[in-house]
Amino acid sequence: MDALVNFFRPHLLPLVYAVVIVALLPLLAGYIVLLERKIMADMQVRLGPMRVGPHGLLQPIADAVKLLIKEDIIPEGADVLIFWLAPLLSVTAAMLAMAALPFGPAFQIADLNIGLLFILGISSMGIFGIVLGGWASNSHYSLLGALRSAAQLVSYETAAGMAVVSGLLLAGTLSTRRIVELQAQQGVWYAFLAPVGFFVYLVASIAETNRAPFDLPEAESELVAGYMTEYSGFRWALYFLAEYTNMVVVGAIAATLFLGGWLRPFSGTRALDFLDYAPSLLMFLLGGYCFYRVPKQPVRVQGGVLAAVGLLCLALAGVLGAVLIPPLADTKAAVHGGFWFLLKVFLYIYVFMWLRFTFPRYRFDQLMRLGWHFLIPVAIVNVMGIGVALVLHWQWHWGLAPALVVTTVATLLVAAFLARVGERRQKPLVGET
Amino acid sequence: MPSPYIPIFIFAVLAAAFPAVTLILFKLIRPDMRAVGAKLKPYECGVPPEGGARGRYSVRFYIVAILFVIFDVETIFLFPWAVQYSVLGLYGLVTMFVFLGILVIGYVWLYNKGALEWV
Numbered sequence: 001m002d003a004l005v006n007f008f009r010p011h012l013l014p015l016v017y018a019v020v021i022v023a024l025l026p027l028l029a030g031y032i033v034l035l036e037r038k039i040m041a042d043m044q045v046r047l048g049p050m051r052v053g054p055h056g057l058l059q060p061i062a063d064a065v066k067l068l069i070k071e072d073i074i075p076e077g078a079d080v081l082i083f084w085l086a087p088l089l090s091v092t093a094a095m096l097a098m099a100a101l102p103f104g105p106a107f108q109i110a111d112l113n114i115g116l117l118f119i120l121g122i123s124s125m126g127i128f129g130i131v132l133g134g135w136a137s138n139s140h141y142s143l144l145g146a147l148r149s150a151a152q153l154v155s156y157e158t159a160a161g162m163a164v165v166s167g168l169l170l171a172g173t174l175s176t177r178r179i180v181e182l183q184a185q186q187g188v189w190y191a192f193l194a195p196v197g198f199f200v201y202l203v204a205s206i207a208e209t210n211r212a213p214f215d216l217p218e219a220e221s222e223l224v225a226g227y228m229t230e231y232s233g234f235r236w237a238l239y240f241l242a243e244y245t246n247m248v249v250v251g252a253i254a255a256t257l258f259l260g261g262w263l264r265p266f267s268g269t270r271a272l273d274f275l276d277y278a279p280s281l282l283m284f285l286l287g288g289y290c291f292y293r294v295p296k297q298p299v300r301v302q303g304g305v306l307a308a309v310g311l312l313c314l315a316l317a318g319v320l321g322a323v324l325i326p327p328l329a330d331t332k333a334a335v336h337g338g339f340w341f342l343l344k345v346f347l348y349i350y351v352f353m354w355l356r357f358t359f360p361r362y363r364f365d366q367l368m369r370l371g372w373h374f375l376i377p378v379a380i381v382n383v384m385g386i387g388v389a390l391v392l393h394w395q396w397h398w399g400l401a402p403a404l405v406v407t408t409v410a411t412l413l414v415a416a417f418l419a420r421v422g423e424r425r426q427k428p429l430v431g432e433t
Numbered sequence: 434m435p436s437p438y439i440p441i442f443i444f445a446v447l448a449a450a451f452p453a454v455t456l457i458l459f460k461l462i463r464p465d466m467r468a469v470g471a472k473l474k475p476y477e478c479g480v481p482p483e484g485g486a487r488g489r490y491s492v493r494f495y496i497v498a499i500l501f502v503i504f505d506v507e508t509i510f511l512f513p514w515a516v517q518y519s520v521l522g523l524y525g526l527v528t529m530f531v532f533l534g535i536l537v538i539g540y541v542w543l544y545n546k547g548a549l550e551w552v
Contacts, residue, residue, distance in 0.1 A: 014440030022447045068455070069463040076473045077485070088452050095448035099441045109444055110437035117512060138486045139475035147494050154501035161508035168515035229476055234459060238452050365551035368497070372549040376504065377540065380533060383511065390518065391526045 014109045021098055021109070029244035030060030036353050043357045054297055054306040070233035075138060078230065082136035087231065087238035090129025094245035097123040101252045102177045104262045104337030115176040116164065116257070123249055126242060127153050130217070133239070134227035145226025148364060149217035152207055155371040156214075160204035162379030166197030167257040169386045180261030187268040191258035193404055196382045196411050198258045200375055202351070205250035207371065209243060212356035216364050251348035252341070259344045262337030276332075279339045280321035287313030373422045378415045385411045496548060507536055 008015065034049065034056060041048025049056030074083055099122075100115040102108040112118050127150055134146020167190045171179045183189055191198040207214040218226035228239045255261055266272040290310030297303040320339060323332040362370070385407035392403040475482050510532070518525050543549055 011440045011443065015443055018440065018444040018447050021444075022451050068459045071463075071466045071468065072460065073468045073472060075475050077475070088449065088456075091452045092445070092449045095451075096441075096445050099444045110440045112437055112441075135487065137475065140477065140482065140486045142475075143486050143490070147490055151494050151497045154505070155497060158501065158504040158508055161505065162511070165508065165511045165515050168512065169518055172516055172519050174512070174516055224476065224478070234456055238456075241452075368551045369549070372500075373544070377537075380537065380540075384530065384533060387518070387526050387529060391523050394519070395523055 017107060017109050018099075022095065025095060025098070025245060025248075026064070026241055027060070028248070029241050030064055032244050032247070032349060033063075033240075034060050039350070039353050040357055054293070054302040054309075057305065057309060064237070067237040068234055072233045072235065073230075075230045077138040079136040079138070082132050083230075086129045086133030086136060087235045087242070088129075089132065090126050090242040091238045091245065093122055093125035093129065094242040094249060097249045098245075098252075100176055101249070102180060102256060102261060103252075103341050104334050105177075106334040107338055108177065111175060111177045114174050116168070116174045116179070116253070119176075119249065119253060120161065120164065123246060124153070124157055126246060129239075129242065130227050133231065137227075137230035139230050141224045141229040142227050145217045145223045145229065148223075149210060149227055152210070152214065152216060152367060152371075155368060156204040156207035156375070159200055159371060159375040159379045160208060162376070162383055163197045163201035163204060164253070164257060166194045166200075166379070166382050166386050169383065169390060170194060171257075176256050176261075179257060180263060183260045184263055184267060189258060189260040189263075193400075194258070194382070194386055194408075196378065196408060196415070197386070198254070200379045200382065201254055201258065203370075204375060205254065206352055206355060207367070209246045209250055209352075211247070211352050213359035213362050214367055215356075215361060216367055221361075247349055247352060248345060251345040251352075254348050255341060255344040259348075261344075262333075262341040264336065264340055276324060276336065277321075279336060279343075280317050280324070283313050283317035283320060287311070287317060369422065369426075374415070374418055377418055378411065381414045382411050493551060500543070500548070503536075503539075507533075 037059075038048045038056070049059040052059045052062045074080060097119045099109045100112050100118045102111070130149045130153075131146045134142040134144075134149070137143070167179075168174065170190050170193050171182050173179060173182070210217050216226075217223070218228065223229070228236055231239060260267070264275055266275065287310045290306050290313060294303045294307050294310070297306060320335060322328055323335045386404070389398075389400070389403040389407040392398040392406075393400045475486065511529075514521070514525060514529055521528075
């Protein structure tokens, strides 16, 4: 027993983080869904969910309860064992990728020296869950959705990997924590040093998480629900959880590698230190707005719930503000780091949603053409370009900024050329004039 | 120095246990309904499904899979190179240009052959 305690003692803190992540992630995913519905409603001039709780704030919980106690159907001819295992595999892979992500300077389960490689490797395991689930269902729609999903994922995986390499070239390390620290030292986020890489990663990560406009695997208008057609109840919820967890993971990778992780914007500039008050102020205003809306709720219970949410916001504002006071300044980096990191992840996810509500869905051949004819070559050229820029910087003592500007412009020229060639080669489809 | 992989192992066990335990737990809690008849048929918009679903599918998917293996292995080779790049310097750049150059030649050939076209 003592041996066991001694074995686990150094890992107590990571253990707590692990429990926190596993416990909060489903809730977070539920609220991202609510956020998505609200943003969609806003962009379409509707109200969105309004009934369950004030402004639909309790909708995710109601949905979760409904899904948990829903009838669970396994279709005839399904491979039962694989049908069981597939969603579990998907969700486990998605969650496990969180292990090496630094949510703040202190909040990280394990700082691996191969962190980024670990995240990419584990998160691409999720594809097995999708393909196996689609195959096990014994339904045409499921199989087609799964195959499309596999083809799409593997196509864009390469582009995403190349984009990550362009960031790695600048950092020279795979440790996620070290990457953020280097960005703090150099005083610039890698999204500004490798803008093409960031853009390629953005597009590839939308495709990798099966989001619109690349949501071909679950295209409602043609494949019903793609690989999850035969899944219902909680199993379906697991696939959904995996998808939203994957969104958080790709957002977190982008935030860590390209957007400075837990760093405040302009973290090196003394004159802009007043930005430290922004998190506290934001939460305070949010809480104040909740209280302002309390009397306008039609039912008293809803007012109560809204007041509770307001109190939560005010408490967060208090915590975020309190760490600015000198005696607590040691904890400032940890608390504010978490805030900025999550803010960046959510902004990244917001861009996903924005794109989803703006663009119509791609056709499958267009999707593959974009990946293979454009993104992959651009990503390869971008890696070469950044390599050249760094050698110019180290061996011929060019400034880093001019070297990168030159190579980025060259990369963009190649991209324009590729787009032109691709357009010219595009054969008209049957029925197209 | 405790190994950083022990927390990851614990996390993996937790992450795998959470969905499995929830699935089993709520199977015990929710009302036990046995689906019968048409409910168990694979969904095909109300039409009885014709034949098994695990038939043949387009060869395109195989081509994409093979291409993926080539290009993904290439990406994996780039990772250690990128990490050691500040040590390798110009030598690293030249070797990687040779390596990527061979692949780019292959890519251009594939492009012209039309292997990357879907239709």
